[in-house]
Amino acid sequence: MSHAAAAALGAIAGATIFIGLPVGRIRGLSRLVQGSLNAIATGVLVFLLWDILSHASAPVETALAALRRGDRSFAALVAIFGAGLGLGLLLLVYFNGRVFGRAKQAPPAPPKTLAMMIATGLGLHNLSEGLAIGQSAATGAVAFAVVLVIGFALHNITEGFGIAAPLALDTTMPSWGFLLTAGLIGGGPTFVGTVVGYAFTSPYIYVLFLALAAGALLYVINEMFHIGRRVNSPAAMAWGLLFGFLLAYGTELFLTYIAA
Numbered sequence: 001m002s003h004a005a006a007a008a009l010g011a012i013a014g015a016t017i018f019i020g021l022p023v024g025r026i027r028g029l030s031r032l033v034q035g036s037l038n039a040i041a042t043g044v045l046v047f048l049l050w051d052i053l054s055h056a057s058a059p060v061e062t063a064l065a066a067l068r069r070g071d072r073s074f075a076a077l078v079a080i081f082g083a084g085l086g087l088g089l090l091l092l093v094y095f096n097g098r099v100f101g102r103a104k105q106a107p108p109a110p111p112k113t114l115a116m117m118i119a120t121g122l123g124l125h126n127l128s129e130g131l132a133i134g135q136s137a138a139t140g141a142v143a144f145a146v147v148l149v150i151g152f153a154l155h156n157i158t159e160g161f162g163i164a165a166p167l168a169l170d171t172t173m174p175s176w177g178f179l180l181t182a183g184l185i186g187g188g189p190t191f192v193g194t195v196v197g198y199a200f201t202s203p204y205i206y207v208l209f210l211a212l213a214a215g216a217l218l219y220v221i222n223e224m225f226h227i228g229r230r231v232n233s234p235a236a237m238a239w240g241l242l243f244g245f246l247l248a249y250g251t252e253l254f255l256t257y258i259a260a
Contacts, residue, residue: 001137003199005137006133006137006145006195009137010133010134010149010193012153013130013152013190013194014190014191015156016153016154017126017156017160017163017187018187019157019160020158020163021160021164021179021182021183022164023037023167024179025167025176026168029168031231032236034168035228035232035236036236037165039237040165040240040243041161041162041166042221042228043244043245043246043248044158044161044162045217045224046221047249048122048155048248049214051248052125052210052213052217053210055128055210056081056207056211059203059206060077064078073203077203077204077207081207082211084208084210084212084214085212085218088214091216112178114166114220114223115164115174117220117223119163119182120186120216122159122162122213122217123189124210125209126159126186126189127193128193128206128210128213130189130190130193130194130195131196131197131205132197133145133149133152133190133197134196134197134201135198137194138198138201154254155252158247158251159186160187
């Protein structure tokens with residue numbers, strides 16, 4: 001597969017994030033529906049956090065097993081994992097605190113800010129997915145690369161919904177330009193990662209971007225829970241979380257099945 005063809009596949013996988021974004025422009029929803037959308041989106045993000053951490057820790061665990069054979073990459077990988085996780089989380093904490101002057105008990109971030117935070121975290125995640133697509137295409141595993149594109153494209157639909165859900169709670173309807181920007185931040189890195197992954201691959205870069213994404217999502221999920229407690233009953237929040245998590249997990253199982 002040529003570099004251009006691989007890049008086109010990466011673009012397709014990233015573009016599906018736009019499918020879920022128009023949810024952010026829906027208005028006139030009841031408080032129950034708004035709360036349900038938030039809870040489902042939070043469930044999707046919780047799954048993505050678990051999925052990201054699982055993939056990020058895999059190279060670290062492999063390096064740990066190889067440590068007995070003299071492989072010295074473990075220390076560097078675990079340091080990158082910890083630094084990336086901390087950086088992804090704390091950068092958002094201090095940036096949001098400085099820009100918005102938010103105190104400990106202040107309200108959650110404004111919906112548009114939260115949506116952009118989600119898009120940024122997912123963009124880092126999708127960059128690593130693009131690296132996987134590019135690497136598979138470069139090594140001649142064309143069929144596997146196509147399978148990855150299908151699976152990541154399905155995942156990105158749910159990720160687009162995750163970005164848009166906080167916007168449904170905003171009193172001001174987001175412009176199409178705002179949604180386009182959020183989609184490019186969240187989905188565009190899939191294309192960039194594919195282009196880079198086709199040229200070269202590095203487990204250190206892979207772990208770094210996944211850890212950064214996980215740290216960012218830790219912050220965002222906390223914000224989503226803050227909103228959820230204000231607009232949902234505990235039971236409604238729990239049902240929405242469960243549905244969102246299982247929805248994203250079902251997509252992951254489908255990807256695993258067609259890749260087998």
